[in-house]
Amino acid sequence: xxxxxxxxxxxxxxxxxxxxxVKDVSLDLNKGSVLGMMGDSGCGKSTTALIACRLLNQTSxxxxxxxMDVSSHRRKALSQFRRSVQIVFQDPISAFDPLHTIRWxxxxxxxxxxxxxxxxxxxxxxxxxxxxxxLCLLDRFPSEVSGxxxxxxAIVRSLFIKPDYLILDEPTSMLDLSTQAQISRGILSIVQxxxxxxxxxxxxxxxxxxxxDRILYMKDGMLVQQS
Amino acid sequence: xxxxxxxxAYIVRTWRGLETYQxxxxxxxxxxxxxxxxxxxxxxxxxxxxxxxxxxxxxxxxFGTDNLxxxxxxxxxxxxxxxxxxAFVAALVSLAIGVSxxxxxxxYRGWREDALMGVTDLFLLIPSLPLMILMASYLEPSExxxxxxxxxxxxxxxxxxVHARALQVRNQGYVRSALALxxxxxxxxxxxxxxxxxxxxxxKFTMGVALAMLAEASLSFLGLGDPLSITWGSMVNLAxxxxxxxxxxxxxxxxxxxxxxxxxxxxFMVGGRKNEGRRWQI
Ligand SMILES: Nc1ncnc2c1ncn2[C@@H]1O[C@H](COP(=O)(O)OP(=O)(O)O)[C@@H](O)[C@H]1O
Ligand SMILES: [Mg+2]
Numbered sequence: 001x002x003x004x005x006x007x008x009x010x011x012x013x014x015x016x017x018x019x020x021x022v023k024d025v026s027l028d029l030n031k032g033s034v035l036g037m038m039g040d041s042g043c044g045k046s047t048t049a050l051i052a053c054r055l056l057n058q059t060s061x062x063x064x065x066x067x068m069d070v071s072s073h074r075r076k077a078l079s080q081f082r083r084s085v086q087i088v089f090q091d092p093i094s095a096f097d098p099l100h101t102i103r104w105x106x107x108x109x110x111x112x113x114x115x116x117x118x119x120x121x122x123x124x125x126x127x128x129x130x131x132x133x134x135l136c137l138l139d140r141f142p143s144e145v146s147g148x149x150x151x152x153x154a155i156v157r158s159l160f161i162k163p164d165y166l167i168l169d170e171p172t173s174m175l176d177l178s179t180q181a182q183i184s185r186g187i188l189s190i191v192q193x194x195x196x197x198x199x200x201x202x203x204x205x206x207x208x209x210x211x212x213d214r215i216l217y218m219k220d221g222m223l224v225q226q227s
Numbered sequence: 228x229x230x231x232x233x234x235x236a237y238i239v240r241t242w243r244g245l246e247t248y249q250x251x252x253x254x255x256x257x258x259x260x261x262x263x264x265x266x267x268x269x270x271x272x273x274x275x276x277x278x279x280x281x282x283x284x285x286x287x288x289x290f291g292t293d294n295l296x297x298x299x300x301x302x303x304x305x306x307x308x309x310x311x312x313x314a315f316v317a318a319l320v321s322l323a324i325g326v327s328x329x330x331x332x333x334x335y336r337g338w339r340e341d342a343l344m345g346v347t348d349l350f351l352l353i354p355s356l357p358l359m360i361l362m363a364s365y366l367e368p369s370e371x372x373x374x375x376x377x378x379x380x381x382x383x384x385x386x387x388x389v390h391a392r393a394l395q396v397r398n399q400g401y402v403r404s405a406l407a408l409x410x411x412x413x414x415x416x417x418x419x420x421x422x423x424x425x426x427x428x429x430x431k432f433t434m435g436v437a438l439a440m441l442a443e444a445s446l447s448f449l450g451l452g453d454p455l456s457i458t459w460g461s462m463v464n465l466a467x468x469x470x471x472x473x474x475x476x477x478x479x480x481x482x483x484x485x486x487x488x489x490x491x492x493x494x495f496m497v498g499g500r501k502n503e504g505r506r507w508q509i
Contacts, residue, residue, distance in 0.1 A: 079409035095400035112408035
């Protein structure tokens, strides 16, 4: 279980003023369940997501993994925690280093968990097939594939090291409608097999209602309602 | 795995991506370096061989001879590699410092950024010419002084632009993804930040070489260079101190001046790039 306990985030703006982007948010993400998160843009969803995978330090509050406080982990312990929670961002273009091929980026992910080359290529084939990512695109650079294909690749990469939790930060909001549906289906087909905990941030109410076990609504940095 | 084929393909790809003026710059530089490295075979005389001093241009000495009767053309040719070598080392030193400071402060941010960028701003305030003159009056003349002055002054603008670029890159999704995969700062800097700062780094480096050449000329002119090493700057200095200017022996001082300008311009051409507004950018 991944838990956020009374998490707040205060940004110090360059004007010197302070801005509370996230206020006293608490949530539980269970393995094998899908938790939806909805809210207007700018209400603090992405900030919450970054804090949950410890890519951003919270101002106050705690992050717990299986009831163990990981909020003050540093270096090795932090890396280890981060590997158990992966995140897919809204913008697929910037998710891949423009100077490397997609295959390279996959190898980077594989190397992070110390996979052997054999296991890596097996996992790569398996994930690319489930996500419908054509293997012939592997040796292309990010600028040479479409946004939808790139987002599939980003999801493949995030699942490469078998994380326990996956955070999807509006993964389809920059794509066209038919691609959105395909990608959502791909994600579901994968996670139904693995018992992975998903935090799915989306604007698509129908999708959220269809796939999520629970939906959180956020407004001005606070959780306002659950359903 | 980098094979020869891969490297060749990379070179071809890079070459195709260059603007025409950049290709021209590369061409000039390659030509100069070829001539320079073949100096012992191309130059008509040993640059240190003395003879009749102050000769005017003739068939045997196209650019005449200097105050010791040394052939000016030969010295010009031998000067290519010396001049470029000093400028290169100076630019490398400044690049190493500037890139390290810029990337480190841009990636780690926080108090380290404040401290390092504060120091950079302080160094930016030091005017280079007065410092050179000051050094000229205290240091023994040596070609390493040029490396010192350029290396320790030109790193600041490099640090500034690399810092700005690193700030952009660190917020990209791929850096965050690498962090999420558990990679640490050194890995990310080496594999993502530095390569993505490549363009500004190359631009700053070629500018650095060009500026170092100009600085070498001025420092040699001020007498801070090594009088025994054959560089274009020291040739101009010699012409000046031995009356070449006063007696208007243009074939003595003009060729090295032109070579300095040409080579510096070639480096500028390689590193300069036009932005969308088609204005020159440094
Ligand atoms: N690095 C930052 N510095 C200052 N303010 C920020 C920063 N990141 C986000 N914010 C602000 O925090 C608020 C929440 O942002 P975000 O979490 O991205 O919203 P959402 O993902 O829900 O659209 C926004 O008002 C945004 O302007
Ligand atoms: Mg967002």
